[in-house]
Amino acid sequence: MTRIAICAPAxxxxxxxxxxxxxxxxxxxxxxxxxxxxxxxxxxxxxxxxTRLAAFLDxxxxxxxxxxxxxxxxxGSNRIAQSAVTQLSAAAAHKRYMGYSxxxxxxxALYRARVGVACHGPMVADGRRIGGxxxxxxxxxxxxxxxxxxxxxxxxxxxxxxxxxxxxxAMLAGTPIMPGLAGHVVMIEExxxxxxxxDRLMFxxxxxxxxxxxxxxxxxxxVPDNDRPFGxxxxxxxxxxxxxxxxxxxxxxxxxxxxxxxxVPFGLASGAHPQ
Amino acid sequence: MTRIAICAPAxxxxxxxxxxxxxxxxxxxxxxxxxxxxxxxxxxxxxxxxTRLAAFLDxxxxxxxxxxxxxxxxxGSNRIAQSAVTQLSAAAAHKRYMGYSxxxxxxxALYRARVGVACHGPMVADGRRIGGxxxxxxxxxxxxxxxxxxxxxxxxxxxxxxxxxxxxxAMLAGTPIMPGLAGHVVMIEExxxxxxxxDRLMFxxxxxxxxxxxxxxxxxxxVPDNDRPFGxxxxxxxxxxxxxxxxxxxxxxxxxxxxxxxxVPFGLASGAHPQ
Numbered sequence: 001m002t003r004i005a006i007c008a009p010a011x012x013x014x015x016x017x018x019x020x021x022x023x024x025x026x027x028x029x030x031x032x033x034x035x036x037x038x039x040x041x042x043x044x045x046x047x048x049x050x051t052r053l054a055a056f057l058d059x060x061x062x063x064x065x066x067x068x069x070x071x072x073x074x075x076g077s078n079r080i081a082q083s084a085v086t087q088l089s090a091a092a093a094h095k096r097y098m099g100y101s102x103x104x105x106x107x108x109a110l111y112r113a114r115v116g117v118a119c120h121g122p123m124v125a126d127g128r129r130i131g132g133x134x135x136x137x138x139x140x141x142x143x144x145x146x147x148x149x150x151x152x153x154x155x156x157x158x159x160x161x162x163x164x165x166x167x168x169x170a171m172l173a174g175t176p177i178m179p180g181l182a183g184h185v186v187m188i189e190e191x192x193x194x195x196x197x198x199d200r201l202m203f204x205x206x207x208x209x210x211x212x213x214x215x216x217x218x219x220x221x222x223v224p225d226n227d228r229p230f231g232x233x234x235x236x237x238x239x240x241x242x243x244x245x246x247x248x249x250x251x252x253x254x255x256x257x258x259x260x261x262x263x264v265p266f267g268l269a270s271g272a273h274p275q
Numbered sequence: 276m277t278r279i280a281i282c283a284p285a286x287x288x289x290x291x292x293x294x295x296x297x298x299x300x301x302x303x304x305x306x307x308x309x310x311x312x313x314x315x316x317x318x319x320x321x322x323x324x325x326t327r328l329a330a331f332l333d334x335x336x337x338x339x340x341x342x343x344x345x346x347x348x349x350x351g352s353n354r355i356a357q358s359a360v361t362q363l364s365a366a367a368a369h370k371r372y373m374g375y376s377x378x379x380x381x382x383x384a385l386y387r388a389r390v391g392v393a394c395h396g397p398m399v400a401d402g403r404r405i406g407g408x409x410x411x412x413x414x415x416x417x418x419x420x421x422x423x424x425x426x427x428x429x430x431x432x433x434x435x436x437x438x439x440x441x442x443x444x445a446m447l448a449g450t451p452i453m454p455g456l457a458g459h460v461v462m463i464e465e466x467x468x469x470x471x472x473x474d475r476l477m478f479x480x481x482x483x484x485x486x487x488x489x490x491x492x493x494x495x496x497x498v499p500d501n502d503r504p505f506g507x508x509x510x511x512x513x514x515x516x517x518x519x520x521x522x523x524x525x526x527x528x529x530x531x532x533x534x535x536x537x538x539v540p541f542g543l544a545s546g547a548h549p550q
Contacts, residue, residue: 043506044471075471078478171475174449175482196319196350200446203353207450231318 219256286349
């Protein structure tokens with residue numbers, strides 16, 4: 001029996017979101033505990049900073065759980081991530097932590113602090129998407145020890161890897177919770193940004209990726225139409241900025257803000273999957 | 276007679292934009308030269324990178340001009356700024372350079388390189404705004420040597436100052452064109468961003484402002500409505516992130532994406548205004 005604690009360091013979910021996960025977790029021998037903070041609300045957030053921080057620590061520091069699954073992104077985990085990693089106990093070190101989008105702040109902070117295994121992958125709120133139950137099942141299967149939900153390039157990857165939403169990585173860069181990424185393959189994805197904003201973010205991020213082994217580009221989805229065409233596709237933009245900084249552009253990655261988002265455990269593939 | 280060269284390092288203007296400036300420049304004893312590149316177009320930009328770079332260098336390196344006035348923001352000056360400052364001649368050192376928004380990349384690069392006087396202030400395209408002719412007249416008056424268009428806090432300021440659009444400053448941070456800002460008062464302004472994005476940008480920027488003398492907040496305008504209230508106003512957000520990094524929050528600044536945008540010459544007020 002794998003035991004998973006669910007909390008919401010950014011924005012809240014609904015009881016219906018939680019019920020969908022609870023209904024199918026048993027198929028994978030997984031028992032989920034949904035922290036009541038997941039349904040809290042304070043302005044933009046699932047409770048104020050102190051409430052969200054306490055809930056994360058409840059989940060991470062409880063030796064009765066094998067993993068912490070983030071309920072939803074949105075915005076807000078950056079406000080508690082630095083404080084969170086200073087308050088973790090030994091019980092936090094043996095867990096997987098999974099989410100994406102705004103959760104990249106916590107994943108980055110955990111990876112920098114070398115606590116547990118940070119994993120970029122589906123969240124509870126993905127159940128709302130068309131085809132979203134498959135994303136939930138991919139996550140539950142991964143928590144149960146299966147590997148078929150992993151991002152495909154990992155099978156042949158010799159470098160340590162990380163994955164981030166591009167905006168999240170841009171905002172992480174240079175902050176006290178940014179992990180060192182020298183020697184890493186860095187996967188990025190983005191949603192709902194103009195192509196000029198992708199170019200602007202790559203200008204910034206590429207300047208912060210000195211020494212990385214390479215960049216892979218996941219899906220760039222829901223790009224809004226601007227009043228005129230940008231003049232380059234997202235993959236050309238990423239390749240251009242990588243070239244300006246002599247960063248190898250390694251091609252695609254099977255990640256994105258969608259139900260097909262595959263799982264990327266941070267670090268060396270050989271080390272990320274304890275048997 | 277003050278001679279000003281106008282170029283467009285990001286997005287193009289129209290002949291009507293140029294004509295408005297040409298019609299009133301004589302009132303201030305100013306002669307403007309509008310580089311034909313201002314009307315070029317290549318995808319998102321006012322010509323491709325090489326075209327925009329060459330036009331900027333034409334203007335900056337010509338000893339026949341006293342100032343370079345940027346025509347319009349949008350997006351794109353970051354793509355040429357690093358290259359631009361490596362190709363400046365002695366004639367570039369005696370000029371003022373004025374713009375805002377996306378032009379912050381060039382202002383930052385010039386200030387880092389200690390070339391001329393970078394000035395945050397109105398651009399040619401501001402003539403389109405309601406009340407925009409006043410912005411053009413403020414700029415022309417400043418170029419002619421008058422001081423009444425200066426941001427009011429400068430009169431009593433003992434620290435060197437800079438001013439940036441918040442997104443522009445966030446993207447500049449950590450790049451090869453970011454100036455050192457220790458000891459500076461940093462003025463920021465923003466337009467058309469959600470409050471959660473302001474919070475996210477401040478999380479990032481405040482981590483990059485170690486050693487600054489303080490932050491002043493200009494106008495935060497056209498904030499879109501989100502599906503729920505954020506829970507704090509822009510000034511509270513800025514004060515919060517300043518407090519987290521022990522940066523003095525000094526209050527307001529009379530700058531913004533509007534016709535009232537006052538002028539901020541970078542550096543010490545005493546040094547920015549040669550008599």
